[in-house]
Amino acid sequence: MSNADRVVLALGGAGTVGSGIVKALLDKGFKVAVISRDNSRLDKLRGFVSPSTKDNLTTLVGNVGSEEGAEVVKQALLKSVGKVTDIVSSLGFSWWQGGPPHSQTLKELHWVIETLLFSTFVSWKVFFPLVRDDPNCTYTFITGGAGEKLLMPGTGFLTVGAASTLAFCQVLREEYPEVPCKLNQVKINTGVAPPERVAPGYLNHLDLGEAVATLVERKNTTHTVFPVNCPSDLKTVILEGNLQRCPSLP
Numbered sequence: 001m002s003n004a005d006r007v008v009l010a011l012g013g014a015g016t017v018g019s020g021i022v023k024a025l026l027d028k029g030f031k032v033a034v035i036s037r038d039n040s041r042l043d044k045l046r047g048f049v050s051p052s053t054k055d056n057l058t059t060l061v062g063n064v065g066s067e068e069g070a071e072v073v074k075q076a077l078l079k080s081v082g083k084v085t086d087i088v089s090s091l092g093f094s095w096w097q098g099g100p101p102h103s104q105t106l107k108e109l110h111w112v113i114e115t116l117l118f119s120t121f122v123s124w125k126v127f128f129p130l131v132r133d134d135p136n137c138t139y140t141f142i143t144g145g146a147g148e149k150l151l152m153p154g155t156g157f158l159t160v161g162a163a164s165t166l167a168f169c170q171v172l173r174e175e176y177p178e179v180p181c182k183l184n185q186v187k188i189n190t191g192v193a194p195p196e197r198v199a200p201g202y203l204n205h206l207d208l209g210e211a212v213a214t215l216v217e218r219k220n221t222t223h224t225v226f227p228v229n230c231p232s233d234l235k236t237v238i239l240e241g242n243l244q245r246c247p248s249l250p
Contacts, residue, residue, distance in 0.1 A: 003029035012090035020209030026053035090142035092165035116161035145189030
């Protein structure tokens with residue numbers, strides 16, 4: 001199946017991480033669909049991608065954070081693009097620095113968990129059946145390393161939410177060891193920013209997008225975690241074909 005015959009659903013595709021992935025997939029000839037609750041973010045994405053690829057980008061307004069909303073937008077998606085062959089979810093990669101736990105409310109913790117974990121779970125539950133039983137299909141999670149350590153003071157709830165997402169991805173790999181779909185995770189252990197905001201050690205979201213698009217294109221690994229610790233790791237995946245793998249199954 002050529003890239004032109006593949007349709008990628010990019011969950012979180014209107015964000016900083018997701019937009020770099022969407023652009024790279026389109027540049028490789030994939031058709032890409034993006035869902036967002038905010039139409040202005042979709043407009044910004046349409047203006048960001050390469051002009052020659054805009055016709056291959058489908059955008060839909062919808063809410064993948066609720067089961068009802070995700071089901072509704074799934075039907076709209078299938079009506080629009082016909083099929084989905086690959087899914088990339090960057091919903092579990094986000095930022096929060098609201099202060100130490102004693103200064104927070106239960107409502108704030110719930111918001112962080114909803115943003116990082118609940119949306120990742122709901123979208124997986126609704127959209128995974130579209131690709132689950134086909135060995136030529138892929139589902140790739142993009143997650144952050146914040147779940148393994150406190151990145152800096154005031155980011156404690158981010159650690160809690162990110163850890164939940166990491167655990168959820170591990171559960172999926174181990175609960176579904178024989179699933180035909182290529183199920184993988186790219187775990188980013190550093191910051192990600194657009195070119196004009198890249199700090200030392202951070203990843204350019206365009207370079208990250210190219211690396212993720214390359215993994216999706218090759219679809220030659222499954223049930224694997226690919227850790228990205230620095231920009232040179234992205235060169236490894238692009239030039240040599242794979243990041244250092246961390247197999248999660250015996």
